[in-house]
Amino acid sequence: MKKKPTLYDVAKVANVSIATVSNVLNHKSEASEKTIQRVNEAIKKLGYSRNESARSLKKGESKLIGLVVPDNNPFFTEILNGIQEECELYDWQVVAAASEESSARQNQLIKLLSAQQVSGIILAPATDTLEIPIDFSSAPIVLIDRELHNAELPIIKADNVEGSYKATKMLLRNGHKRIGLILASPGISTTVQRKQGYIDALKSAQIKADEKLIRYGGDYTGTKAQIDGGYQTVINMMNLPSPPTAFFVTNHLLMIGAVKAIKELRLSIPRDIGFIGFDDHPWQEISDPPFTIVSQPAFEMGRLAVRALNKLKSTGEIVTASLPLQLIIRKSCGTKNVND
Amino acid sequence: MKKKPTLYDVAKVANVSIATVSNVLNHKSEASEKTIQRVNEAIKKLGYSRNESARSLKKGESKLIGLVVPDNNPFFTEILNGIQEECELYDWQVVAAASEESSARQNQLIKLLSAQQVSGIILAPATDTLEIPIDFSSAPIVLIDRELHNAELPIIKADNVEGSYKATKMLLRNGHKRIGLILASPGISTTVQRKQGYIDALKSAQIKADEKLIRYGGDYTGTKAQIDGGYQTVINMMNLPSPPTAFFVTNHLLMIGAVKAIKELRLSIPRDIGFIGFDDHPWQEISDPPFTIVSQPAFEMGRLAVRALNKLKSTGEIVTASLPLQLIIRKSCGTKNVND
DNA sequence: CTGAAAGCGCTTACAG
DNA sequence: CTGAAAGCGCTTACAG
Incomplete structure (x- = not known):
């Protein structure tokens, strides 16, 4: 747990400025092939990895997204699975929190998450109304599973x-x-x-x-x-x-x-x-x-929520989806189906 | 989503320096009652909440802890529940990630979590050996459920x-x-x-x-x-x-x-x-x-893992626990018990 | 194509 | 008991 190398260390080894290192790190492609090569070698040599706190501070946004659900029952766990998988694509990680069906706790969690500069929040609200102004969160919010009466937010739900x-x-x-x-x-x-x-x-x-x-x-x-x-x-x-x-x-x-x-x-x-x-x-x-x-297509709902969040952030578009529910017919109620 | 107030804004309203605001925020109690009052009023008035990225950058550590498990099966989900509950006490939040039983992915996740400056990682390893130097993570690690051959880490497991x-x-x-x-x-x-x-x-x-x-x-x-x-x-x-x-x-x-x-x-x-x-x-x-x-006492294991992490961080002590497993006797194998 | 410099919002010695 | 200032490690105009 020795001190971690910084951009400066990498810059020194690669013999370039820190701006250049930052550029190749972020694939800004304003550097020559040769420079990129040198920088990457220095990064590998030092075992450098970016300090995300510093990045978050500068950009006002972390690579974290928050998930606030009432509890971790199998349904919400499957949603979490979908979210985790989709988040790979956006290089996000998920901070998972449970509101215990309390909207007071839920709102507190949203505050906490906002303070972490999460770049978005996926929320299954504890109640059908939000008791606080819609912009009490500094992060964009996407609803999952449950609707809200008094807020116009993207939502991925089941029909x-x-x-x-x-x-x-x-x-x-x-x-x-x-x-x-x-x-x-x-x-x-x-x-x-x-x-x-x-x-x-x-x-x-x-x-x-x-x-x-x-x-x-x-x-x-x-x-x-x-x-x-x-x-x-x-x-x-x-x-x-x-x-x-x-x-x-x-x-x-x-x-x-x-x-x-x-x-x-x-x-x-x-x-x-x-x-x-x-x-x-x-x-x-x-x-x-x-x-x-x-x-319920819980896994899919999780994936779509992440996509809706990304859409909201990049284009401002408010995506809503109501996914079909499937009736899996087995043997607990006879087998005469609706279409028979 | 207007610009969030900073320490400076609070200091100006309360008519003190930012150092003082920071002190009352952190309960450093180097301020008079009157000052504390003024600062708290300003905080409430502005709806201020601390930017955790800035704090993390300065302190080299966030209020996040990472959880890396093979998957979100009910056992690990129950562990997550225990972890979440115990984390309340330490004011930590948990970043949950799944390694899919791949140690390559697991190690990558640990890197990612380290970059987030998590203050600790709770790990249920994908395999029984760690293929990388023990300090490849900048965060302290405690093991849960599964032991490692080649690393001496705190561990909370079942017997x-x-x-x-x-x-x-x-x-x-x-x-x-x-x-x-x-x-x-x-x-x-x-x-x-x-x-x-x-x-x-x-x-x-x-x-x-x-x-x-x-x-x-x-x-x-x-x-x-x-x-x-x-x-x-x-x-x-x-x-x-x-x-x-x-x-x-x-x-x-x-x-x-x-x-x-x-x-x-x-x-x-x-x-x-x-x-x-x-x-x-x-x-x-x-x-x-x-x-x-x-x-398995999964919930309890989660709680203990958080406590072990806290212990490791504060005293360096390597806590290990092997919790008893309970045989719940129902009707799938006869009922003559061990002690009959 | 590359570099010097400002600044994100905090915490923390240090001075008074 | 309180304040001025440095600095954590990045990103990003801007200049060259």
Whole structure:
């Protein structure tokens, strides 16, 4: 951990000025082949690598981008994977932070990230409104997964209305009329949209949504609470005078809790009860039964968010994309498809 | 995104020198109460926040720490969670990077992180030897999960020998004598140690390990390959003249593949075949059967790694810890425990 | 094609 | 208790 060589050291060895070294480092190509060669040799000889703090200070921007998500559940982790892969192309690295579904914490993280001079932030907001002026961040922001009411930002999301519509329709086609819908927190756009798709599908079958069959998984603090939320909701709904014959559960953790409850009630899927979950995972294939799932293109969403950020920075263009959700049909709700 | 206020702006408003502002910012407490008050008011009024690039340049160290793991599987994600939580206390943020099990890529990432002046790196190495001089990184390194042969670095790991010993013993107690062991890549310390624990347990029961029952999950590139590795290994072993009556599968992805193969072969767990997996997850509770698992304290490992890094930086002390692994007994291999 | 010099926004001895 | 000044290692007009 001896002192690192600087531009000056390289310049001295290569016998040029520091400006020239900087130019070849940045491929400004204002140097002759011979000079470039000499500089590169000096760099290699000294094991030089640029001090990014100095560069960031001068340019007002680092090679870091910030990622602020509610938590590191598998969905957001897959988004992180996509982001990391795409960032290679732009020579960015990602600072990952979790807001724990708290918008106070989220805003604090954005401040922290701004102070690091990140060149952009990818944000899955904790709530559907931003409580602070849009330019409280010195870095451009791209939204991922969840929309904001009061800000016009680029966003890469999934088409939750359509995805939810397809899933509900699938359950309908397989003879279910009373479908329990288990949603996450009411304050986020994905929840609102998944509820919408469900209601639309019901309507298309001339069924009026029964509010008793629509429930939120409760408090949103941590893995265990969400699993419990899914669990309790199923228990409660099955105690209704006229319980659902199927469930559509709109996220991964809620789903685990829901399945747990169904198993405890000794109900068999799909014989006694139909089931469609959300967010695919290799596990779903080996579970018994293999679950029919609404699958999100999380990796792709991550990649696109990075691209949208780059676009925003270079052209100012506000890219928005709503990616299709895929219904992966396995064996938890019968197999009569929408198109049959 | 207007120009951000600097120390100078704050100093002017508070009517003090920039040194004083810097002092109150850093709680150097060389200022009077009155001055501190004035400065803080000015900071709030201007919405000032420190430019961390400038600070990093001057101090030769940022508030970032780097995390380099092979991939973002649930185990490493849980480690990331622990790291993020502990980093709060030190006012650090984490730059997350994935080496994809390539040590070339890993070393490149370490260089990149060093250039960012990270104040430390937490590394789960791709291979068990470091191909470069130990001080090729300008930042202190602490290892997590996997050991290195040729470097004396702080390390937070799990006691893989013991964990594997307990699992194998459990299978033995439940009457299994031919136990298939499915390992990850041979070139990493965790694999070596898990194999060791298995052999030790067998020896304690006067059974000589049969090399045909010890297999590596094959190439280690990505989720799908590992699942396939687990799958193929089971298929191959079950075709042996004298196949195993139980499997011990030493990671999460390998396990998914293995279970898939067992189900395809229409073998029932635990009736036809005993099974112990690795890395717990809520899913394991609702699967059929619920799996007996060797569970790693990943979150805690993350926290301890950050603490070890802090210790290394402040006192030079090389902390090492080998955390106990827990055998969570469910229903995939009978329930006669080691202590019965 | 190359170099001298200013300046990005901080921290930190040092002087008073 | 407070301030003036140097300097961290870069990038970037600008001059030649």
